[in-house]
Each structure stands twice: as C-alpha cells, then as structure tokens.
Amino acid sequence: MRRRLLVSTGLIAVVAVLVLGVPLGVVGTNLLRQRAESRLEREADAAAVALGRRLGDGRPVDAAAVAADAPAGDRLAVVLPDGRRIVAGADVGAHPLRASAARAGTLRVTALGPASQRSDDVGGVWLAVIVLSLLAVGTAVGLALLQARRLAAPMERLAAHVGRVAEPEVSVDPAPTGIAELDAIGAALADADRRVDEVLRREREFSANASHQLRTPLTGLRMRLEELRALAATPAAEAEADAALAQADRLMATIEHLEALARGREAPAAAEDLAGVVAAHVATEWAARFTEAGRRLEVAPAVGVAARLTPETARQLVDVLLDNALRHGAGATAVTLESSGRWARLRVRDDGAGVAPGRADRLFERGFSSSQNGGGVGLAVARELVRREGGDLRLVAARPACFEAVVPAA
Numbered sequence: 503m504r505r506r507l508l509v510s511t512g513l514i515a516v517v518a519v520l521v522l523g524v525p526l527g528v529v530g531t532n533l534l535r536q537r538a539e540s541r542l543e544r545e546a547d548a549a550a551v552a553l554g555r556r557l558g559d560g561r562p563v564d565a566a567a568v569a570a571d572a573p574a575g576d577r578l579a580v581v582l583p584d585g586r587r588i589v590a591g592a593d594v595g596a597h598p599l600r601a602s603a604a605r606a607g608t609l610r611v612t613a614l615g616p617a618s619q620r621s622d623d624v625g626g627v628w629l630a631v632i633v634l635s636l637l638a639v640g641t642a643v644g645l646a647l648l649q650a651r652r653l654a655a656p657m658e659r660l661a662a663h664v665g666r667v668a669e670p671e672v673s674v675d676p677a678p679t680g681i682a683e684l685d686a687i688g689a690a691l692a693d694a695d696r697r698v699d700e701v702l703r704r705e706r707e708f709s710a711n712a713s714h715q716l717r718t719p720l721t722g723l724r725m726r727l728e729e730l731r732a733l734a735a736t737p738a739a740e741a742e743a744d745a746a747l748a749q750a751d752r753l754m755a756t757i758e759h760l761e762a763l764a765r766g767r768e769a770p771a772a773a774e775d776l777a778g779v780v781a782a783h784v785a786t787e788w789a790a791r792f793t794e795a796g797r798r799l800e801v802a803p804a805v806g807v808a809a810r811l812t813p814e815t816a817r818q819l820v821d822v823l824l825d826n827a828l829r830h831g832a833g834a835t836a837v838t839l840e841s842s843g844r845w846a847r848l849r850v851r852d853d854g855a856g857v858a859p860g861r862a863d864r865l866f867e868r869g870f871s872s873s874q875n876g877g878g879v880g881l882a883v884a885r886e887l888v889r890r891e892g893g894d895l896r897l898v899a900a901r902p903a904c905f906e907a908v909v910p911a912a
Contacts, residue, residue: 527628530627576613776909797835843911846912849906859900893908
C-alpha cells in the first residue's frame, strides 16, 4: 500500500508539473521575446527621431553619427532617403533580434540586438520552472510518505491482530486509529474473535465431555467383558471374549488418539513398519468381513514398508478405505504398499463400478454422501488425519476406484 500510494502520488505530481509547468515555460519564453522586441522597437524609434532631426538641420548622417545613436550592445541599420545604407554599433552575431521604425516615410531605422540576451533569459525561466517542479514533486512525495505511514501503520497493527485471532487467552481489540473505515474493521475483527473464541470453547468442552463420558461406559464394558472371559467355559467363548476385549481397547485408543489430535498434543510419528501394521489390522478386523461378503481381500507386502505414520492413524485410514470398498465397491479388493524415495504409498483398489463422473471432486467434502459413491464424513476424516502427519489422501483412479495415501517414508 505504501509503494502504491507513493507511486500514484508521484505520478499525479509529475502530470501536474507537465500540464502546468511546460505551458508556463512557453508563456515565459514568449514574454521574453516580446519584451526584447519591444525594447528594440523603442531604440529604433529613438534613433529614427534623432537621425531625422539631424537630416532636418542639414547635418550629415554618417557611420559615426549612427554609432553615436546606437544603444550599448546593440547595432543600428539605417536606410537614408537617397537609398544609402549605414550600419554601425556593436557586433550582434549572425542571427540577431531585430525591430524597425520609420521616420516620415523617408528614413528607416532597424535596431539589432544579440540573440544571446533572450536565450540567457529563457534559460533562467526554464531553470526556475524545473526547480519549482522538482520542489513540487518532492513536496508531494514527502506528503505521500506521511500519509502512507499514517494509513499503513494502523493496517499493519490490524494485520498483527488478525494473526492472533482465536489464540487462547489473547483478546483482539485494536486501538482506535481515527480512520473510520479501519476502526470499523477493527471492531468487526474484535467481534469475530469473540465469536470464534466462544465456538472453540464450546467445541473444546464438548470434546472433553464426550471423551470423559465415553471412557466411563467403556471402562464398565471392559470390566463386564473381563468377567465374561473369566466365566467362559469353552475355548470358543474365550476367543470371542478376547476379541471383544481387543475391540474395547481399540475403541478407547481411537478416542484418545482423536482427542490428542484435536488438542494438538499428538507427538511426531516415529518410524513404523506400515506394512506390518496394515497387514495385522486387515487380518484381525477385515478378512472375515470380506470372506462373509464373498469377496477376496489381499495385502501386499505384509512387511518391509516403513513410514512415519502413527499406528492408530494407519488403522483408522485402512478402516475408512476398506469400509468404503466393502460398501460401495465390488469384486476383489487389493491393499498394496510401496516405498519410493521420501514417500511411502498405501493404495486400496477394488473391481467395482467406481466413482460416477462429476463426483470425484466432492468425495472428500464433509457431509457429501451418495448411495453409489460413498464419501460423507469418513473420507474427510481420513484425509485430515493423514494430512496432520505430513501426508495426503487422494483418489488416483475413478473407474475402478483406487485411493492412495502418500505419507513420509522412514
């Protein structure tokens, strides 16, 4: 803003100087020429009167008489009644100024002046115009600097306040600047900060309350499952009880993981065998579901792909993608992992009809869902979880559908 204000003000000042200064210089030059010509006309008139009297008195008019009547620094050219021409006076150069006068139609006198007189005066006029123009432009730029500082400083402070919106225990309330528009923006910003702070406070309270309220029944559920495990009479019942306990522990870990992410407490992911985590989770949670649905599910490789992705995020990512494939896909489903350079990739692909045209761009929008393509909250949450750990989730093929998660490799 400062630069634009300075440039615009400078351009306006330059245009004003050109519009006013150049005509002023031209007018001054014409006035100087007219003044010089008027002076020469007066000198020619005076010389014509003096020489006319000399002729009337019968005295001779020669070069000495003409030189005596010539003003200092000028030259006179006299044409006598008998046609003689007499020139006398100072040397006025090759291109002098001239002005003529006649005496009773019988005597003609021309006064000649050096052109340098006018050029010197014209140079002074243009020098004055240039100096005044530079002074005007400098004054305009100086005023523009003051005005830019007066406008930019409050806006810089306002920008600093904007960067602190929604910070905990920080109140955004810009001081009045005396500029109505900026004060209105500051007031709107302070009001927005209060409303955002209120919304965040309610969300934090809801998150804390929900986490606390869920932990209590989950703890009670786990205790009941442990009692059932102790009362199990057959190996099959014990296995089912163990599986239920694992699910309860997984649900508790998911709640804690999401709460930590929401509050920014999640530590940076350490190097993990992503392939091993995914293969174990698929075998435990998803293999039986796909078998019951009459569909084949493969994971390759089962080990050897290391990435910086927390195991819980990897499990939730796989849950979302496989649930999407099971609900809305068809045929065999493949989970493949690979590592290349700085990135590790996890792909989930099925042999179904895929994503309908025009819907691929909206799959990751919260709230978008369709009976054909899925989407809704799951894909949006999965992408957000992956992005929080430095990766991304995207649809790399629409038909058949293939989702790819790119995460930092170990």
